[in-house]
Amino acid sequence: MNVVVCVKQIPDPAAPPALDPGTNNLSRTGKLILDESDSYGVEMALQLVDAAGSGEVTLVSMAPNGETSGLRTALAMGAARAILVSDDALSGSDALGTAKVLAAAIKRAEPDLVLAATESSDGYTGTTPVQIAELLGLPSVTFAKKVEVTGDSVSVERQTEAGYDEVQCPLPAVVTVTAGVVEPRYPSFKGIMAAKSKPVDTLTVADLGIDAGQVGAAGARQEITGVSAAEERGSGEIVVDEGDAHERIIQFLEQLKVL
Numbered sequence: 380m381n382v383v384v385c386v387k388q389i390p391d392p393a394a395p396p397a398l399d400p401g402t403n404n405l406s407r408t409g410k411l412i413l414d415e416s417d418s419y420g421v422e423m424a425l426q427l428v429d430a431a432g433s434g435e436v437t438l439v440s441m442a443p444n445g446e447t448s449g450l451r452t453a454l455a456m457g458a459a460r461a462i463l464v465s466d467d468a469l470s471g472s473d474a475l476g477t478a479k480v481l482a483a484a485i486k487r488a489e490p491d492l493v494l495a496a497t498e499s500s501d502g503y504t505g506t507t508p509v510q511i512a513e514l515l516g517l518p519s520v521t522f523a524k525k526v527e528v529t530g531d532s533v534s535v536e537r538q539t540e541a542g543y544d545e546v547q548c549p550l551p552a553v554v555t556v557t558a559g560v561v562e563p564r565y566p567s568f569k570g571i572m573a574a575k576s577k578p579v580d581t582l583t584v585a586d587l588g589i590d591a592g593q594v595g596a597a598g599a600r601q602e603i604t605g606v607s608a609a610e611e612r613g614s615g616e617i618v619v620d621e622g623d624a625h626e627r628i629i630q631f632l633e634q635l636k637v638l
């Protein structure tokens with residue numbers, strides 16, 4: 380069984396965020412790390428391949444400057460190889476442009492199953508995986524908290540507000556997984572050393588046969604027009620109970636139109 384996992388390499392969330400000069404886009408210069416939300420998909424893929432008894436896990440990613448630091452982390456976990464799309468023309472890509480690039484790269488791997496996080500930690504659109512499925516003409520199942528593959532189909536427990544739905548669809552398919560689907564393993568020293576020699580196929584937009592005008596800022600259908608700091612939370616109001624505290628609370632709830 381061959382599984383592709385879409386992984387995103389992001390700036391370290393522990394570091395202060397920065398914007399590219401002259402744009403409102405998040406700066407991605409320097410070392411990037413594996414998005415923690417994608418580690419669950421990598422682990423799920425490894426377990427599915429182990430259960431199948433054969434196959435491999437391939438990573439697919441899009442990042443600037445040929446960056447592979449995050450990919451090496453996932454390779455150290457046990458993935459066999461990676462496909463990286465890196466091209467200056469991709470700067471400023473929106474979710475759909477990213478989906479077009481990843482879909483074209485995924486086609487090269489010819490997977491039985493594609494896994495992805497429900498959303499990235501730096502973009503939070505949550506739309507890229509289902510756009511990939513649409514572009515590839517594959518069924519998609521989102522918010523999976525359990526994934527099992529039997530024969531030519533995948534069974535998913537899909538997380539909902541009321542519990543979960545049991546969903547089954549034919550393979551190949553695209554499935555997004557939640558943080559609770561598995562517990563990601565830590566890369567071992569042996570895995571870290573082995574990851575250094577695992578193949579990473581670096582491609583450009585031209586290699587994928589994609590018109591550069593369809594991706595990047597040139598092809599984006601959305602634009603970030605401004606970025607501002609979030610307002611600081613103000614201090615709360617202290618109510619000293621002098622026998623009328625309940626009236627103050629009722630007034631407050633009425634202002635919020637709760638009552």
